[in-house]
Amino acid sequence: MDNNLAIKAENSKTYLGFWIYILTDCVVFASLFAVYATLHSNTNGGASAQMLFSMPLALTQTLILLSSSLTSGLAIISALNKNKNKILFWTLATFILGTIFLFLEIREFNHLVAIGDSWRESGFLSSYFVLVGTHGLHIIIGLIWMIVLSFIIIIKGLTIKSMKGLVMFNLFWHFLDIVWIFIFSVVYLMGHMGL
Amino acid sequence: MIKERYHNYLIGFVSCIFLSFGAYSIATSSSGKTNYYEIFVIGVLALSQLVIQGIYFLHLSLQKKDRYRLIIASLIMLIIIILVTGSVWIMNNLNSHMMPSSNDMVKYNQSQDGL
Numbered sequence: 001m002d003n004n005l006a007i008k009a010e011n012s013k014t015y016l017g018f019w020i021y022i023l024t025d026c027v028v029f030a031s032l033f034a035v036y037a038t039l040h041s042n043t044n045g046g047a048s049a050q051m052l053f054s055m056p057l058a059l060t061q062t063l064i065l066l067s068s069s070l071t072s073g074l075a076i077i078s079a080l081n082k083n084k085n086k087i088l089f090w091t092l093a094t095f096i097l098g099t100i101f102l103f104l105e106i107r108e109f110n111h112l113v114a115i116g117d118s119w120r121e122s123g124f125l126s127s128y129f130v131l132v133g134t135h136g137l138h139i140i141i142g143l144i145w146m147i148v149l150s151f152i153i154i155i156k157g158l159t160i161k162s163m164k165g166l167v168m169f170n171l172f173w174h175f176l177d178i179v180w181i182f183i184f185s186v187v188y189l190m191g192h193m194g195l
Numbered sequence: 196m197i198k199e200r201y202h203n204y205l206i207g208f209v210s211c212i213f214l215s216f217g218a219y220s221i222a223t224s225s226s227g228k229t230n231y232y233e234i235f236v237i238g239v240l241a242l243s244q245l246v247i248q249g250i251y252f253l254h255l256s257l258q259k260k261d262r263y264r265l266i267i268a269s270l271i272m273l274i275i276i277i278l279v280t281g282s283v284w285i286m287n288n289l290n291s292h293m294m295p296s297s298n299d300m301v302k303y304n305q306s307q308d309g310l
Contacts, residue, residue: 030278034278034282066208
């Protein structure tokens with residue numbers, strides 16, 4: 001078991017270093033949450049969170065991202081089983097779910113701008129767009145990473161390097177899911193309840 | 196060990212779905228008036244999802260090989276708690292001290308000579 005490459009990758013210093021990066025990224029999101037918490041009631045006479053957000057859409061996004069977190073974990077299980085095709089299959093599934101999530105988010109942004117609630121209207125909308133937009137940006141980076149990772153696995157096979165990439169990507173993707181849970185709870189659900 | 200991890204993923208996934216639906220149904224069934232009890236419950240549900248994902252997805256544990264990651268994570272959580280509660284506390288106080296309502300402004304102006 002100990003000479004399993006995926007396990008080796010998870011016990012490597014690279015993985016620990018990436019874990020530290022993830023936690024510093026947490027601080028970025030924590031600051032943006034603090035900004036949102038400060039500004040969310042400054043609507044400048046415009047729309048508030050309660051009027052603006054569609055709850056079923058937010059729940060759909062949550063479930064999609066949660067499922068993509070699961071499929072990304074299943075890719076790790078396949079890596080432990082040294083099954084290359086299954087790794088690629090689950091990474092593709094994660095990619096598709098991530099793309100759907102990103103599509104829904106961009107469509108919501110488009111909709112908000114179209115009805116005249118862009119980031120220029122109020123402090124609330126600025127902080128909302130920055131917080132959710134930063135998360136979306138991370139998702140875009142994750143999607144690009146998945147493409148690169150799949151090519152590396154296809155070309156080079158299951159080496160220690162590609163396994164390190166896979167376990168780090170998996171960590172990154174779980175982290176994005178955790179951040180989204182807080183966006184879902186704080187921005188959408190608490191916004192809907194009029195906090 | 197692989198099987199155990201596979202089960203962990205499924206347990207984490209199913210319980211996160213339940214918690215998400217729970218929080219969602221509390222929010223959508225609320226009256227639309229701010230109810231701090233319900234908001235507190237939603238916060239607790241979000242935090243329990245954080246813990247569940249930490250244990251079942253990021254497989255954090257008290258085992259020796261995970262201990263460093265757990266220590267780093269706890270320290271960052273401490274920083275985040277100080278950062279967020281501190282900012283919110285200070286900024287809310289600033290708001291109430293520095294942004295008088297327009298009513299107060301009118302009263303203040305009227306109390307001044309020559310205005």
